[in-house]
Amino acid sequence: MKTLKKGCKGDEVKTLQKLLNKEGYNLVVDSDFGQKTHDALVAWQKAHGLVADGIVGPKTWAALGVKENVGTKPTKDIHIIMNYGHAKSTPGKRSPLYSTLSKEDQAYFAKYPQFGTDRYYEYLSNRVIGRQITASLRERGWNVHEIEQTGPNGLTEIANATNKICKQYGKDKCVFISVHSNAAPAKDNGWANAKGWCIYTTKGQNKSDKLADYIYKYANEYFVKQDKRSIRKGLADGDPDQEANFYVIYHCNCPGVLTENFFFNDKDDLKYIVSKEGQNSIVRAHVMGVEDFIYKELLK
Numbered sequence: 001m002k003t004l005k006k007g008c009k010g011d012e013v014k015t016l017q018k019l020l021n022k023e024g025y026n027l028v029v030d031s032d033f034g035q036k037t038h039d040a041l042v043a044w045q046k047a048h049g050l051v052a053d054g055i056v057g058p059k060t061w062a063a064l065g066v067k068e069n070v071g072t073k074p075t076k077d078i079h080i081i082m083n084y085g086h087a088k089s090t091p092g093k094r095s096p097l098y099s100t101l102s103k104e105d106q107a108y109f110a111k112y113p114q115f116g117t118d119r120y121y122e123y124l125s126n127r128v129i130g131r132q133i134t135a136s137l138r139e140r141g142w143n144v145h146e147i148e149q150t151g152p153n154g155l156t157e158i159a160n161a162t163n164k165i166c167k168q169y170g171k172d173k174c175v176f177i178s179v180h181s182n183a184a185p186a187k188d189n190g191w192a193n194a195k196g197w198c199i200y201t202t203k204g205q206n207k208s209d210k211l212a213d214y215i216y217k218y219a220n221e222y223f224v225k226q227d228k229r230s231i232r233k234g235l236a237d238g239d240p241d242q243e244a245n246f247y248v249i250y251h252c253n254c255p256g257v258l259t260e261n262f263f264f265n266d267k268d269d270l271k272y273i274v275s276k277e278g279q280n281s282i283v284r285a286h287v288m289g290v291e292d293f294i295y296k297e298l299l300k
């Protein structure tokens with residue numbers, strides 16, 4: 001990408017304006033780098049610990065999630081399989097009712113009805129966030145297949161659909177990602193105190209571990225460094241349904257990971273999951289990590 005500053009015009013300015021709008025600014029996407037674009041950029045740079053000079057150089061492009069990838073570009077030979085975990089009918093997988101919260105917290109969650117109006121539902125969240133990952137990958141030129149769980153016992157359904165795609169295109173050309181959020185054991189299905197993001201792979205060292213490493217790298221960048229959230233390492237977080245969750249990656253023939261995007265029965269984590277900031281970071285960590293994995297491991 002070119003270095004941009006006030007006065008520049010063209011498609012790359014358009015890309016910049018779109019990216020800034022995704023960050024919550026309200027720019028007219030006119031491909032013209034004027035004063036308003038400059039001001040938005042300076043504010044964004046400041047908020048992200050960059051030199052706030054209003055110039056989009058390699059560091060700002062990288063921080064905005066745009067990479068150089070000299071000599072490589074998305075190819076339709078690669079098949080990314082996105083799985084949005086759980087069905088509406090899956091038991092549990094929801095937060096306590098918002099009515100158990102303070103008026104202030106209720107007002108906060110009322111701003112995000114797409115995750116549920118009376119409470120948070122994981123099946124909705126996995127689709128809201130998963131579809132944004134899909135849209136972003138497609139926007140960047142990748143081929144994405146979407147697999148949804150339709151029934152409460154849909155784990156074999158997911159694994160079968162995934163392996164059908166692996167068989168058709170070759171398992172070394174496919175990547176599987178299952179998007180979730182976590183829950184911690186709690187008394188009377190109430191709120192819990194457990195925080196953090198984590199990622200799971202199949203047992204043993206294989207390409208899935210590399211995929212996880214790339215996503216982890218960006219997770220660290222966006223969740224920890226930028227948003228001051230936490231990451232959990234290891235598997236010990238006591239989710240009783242983890243065994244079932246693992247099924248989809250154990251039975252998947254291509255490199256695959258399952259991400260638990262923070263705890264939905266922890267009030268503080270939940271506020272982050274539903275926020276625009278949280279959604280953006282979750283989407284970006286997945287997109288950037290998968291893309292790195294494809295370029296550095298599948299297409300090398």
Ligand SMILES: [Zn+2]
Binds near residue numbers: 085086180181182245
């Ligand atoms: Zn889940």
